Amino acid sequence: MKLWVDVQLPSGSVVPAGTIEDIGGRGRGRGGGRAGTVSFSYAPNYLVSPSAYPLAPSLPLTPGTFSPSGSRAMLAGLADSQPDLWGRRLIDASRRRRAQRAGAVPSRASEVEILAAVPDATRQGALRYRLIEDADAGHVAAAPLSRTPTLMELDTLIAAAQAFEHGEEISDDTAELLAAGTSAGGARPKTNVLREDGSIALAKLPRDADFGDAMAWEATALHLSRDAGITVPTFELIRVGDRSVLVLDRFDRIHETSGAGQRIGYLSADSLLDKSPGELRTYVDLAEAVGRESSIAGDTAELFRRAAVSLLINNVDDHMRNHGMLRSKSGWQLSPAFDINPFYRHGAVESTPISDVDDPARRDIRNLFDAADAFRLTRAQGIELLREVERATSRWREVGAGYGLTSEGLGAMAHAFEGQNRERVREL
Structure with missing residues (x-):
């Protein structure tokens, strides 16, 4: 699989930054990383753009091919728009469901396929991905997401996350709601949600294995950090029955009422x-x-x-x-x-x-x-x-x-x- 890597610059424009592809066993790139992972190259036009910046310190703005360093499976910078541990579990479950319906054995996803599986609308950061073969199709490499859940659906999301963690079957519609949270960090159940003004927020959900009211404790820690002179996201703690959900503003978005x-x-x-x-x-x-x-x-x-x-x-x-x-x-x-x-x-x-x-x-x-x-x-x-x-x-x-x-x-x-x-x- 090979993708265009686009970046939304601080100016607001979205430009092609380079390409990434699975390289199988075709050797090592400049990063000295292991074979069988990925390779990345900057687009020539991006290299000469005055507004371009390196996607990570280990990816300087120079021609050539980069591969992950050391034992990394994905390049620094691009790895941050891959799913977290919770997201990978959701993606693996989705691949298994599709394979079972087709009467096939689920295959192991490559690193680029994992990168492409995150919904574009809620992906972390400013990187976006397009299929090389279909330049006019837009950012369709990312898994489609018909909608992002709202704060009114928190009780449904808690029940779905709990069922998923217990290994129970969940419907495709419910799985789709949880899939909106596949690009944030950590193993905790979470999903992106829409506020009434249309802005995206991250809802961190409780789980049965928590020690006490974990989300209330995280809210407490954020409050204390703010009092200690540390910048934290805007957040609120919402009670859903006898459980707490921590809802945080996405700090990688500047919300505009006219669009995303x-x-x-x-x-x-x-x-x-x-x-x-x-x-x-x-x-x-x-x-x-x-x-x-x-x-x-x-x-x-x-x-x-x-x-x-x-x-x-x-x-x-x-x-x-x-x-x-x-x-x-x-x-x-x-x-x-x-x-x-x-x-x-x-x-x-x-x-x-x-x-x-x-x-x-x-x-x-x-x-x-x-x-x-x-x-x-x-x-x-x-x-x-x-x-x-x-x-x-x-x-x-x-x-x-x-x-x-x-x-x-x-x-x-x-x-x-x-x-x-x-x-x-x-x-x-």
């Missing part, structure tokens, strides 16, 4: 660092990359705040797919923070370490203070930011109660917020 809205380029930290699966990268690595690529002078300081929040509320889900950057006319800048979740147990999960001397299972906030210079901060600035974040997150009980968390639920999560790192900041 401007798409904004998105680059995950995973793509920014061109990280291979299983490769351990640190906050210091990310700070250095953000310092090189960001057009906003304060982005490294905000990243310092984000790392501090994660350590003070025991957010262990802060891997490099859960940090990102957006493209503006002036260049790259940090996206709003997202997927911030307190975890009730310390030392149970390995997370992004602060630096090479940090233990990823028992992260020490003093290592963040010691690494302040990597975030372009003085030690005095570092300690002041830590104090600000500590003060903001210390209000977790009050904020959590405001999102409907019970005394029992607050007590069950207390260890996440009142750990050693809070004591260490107070000692500093």
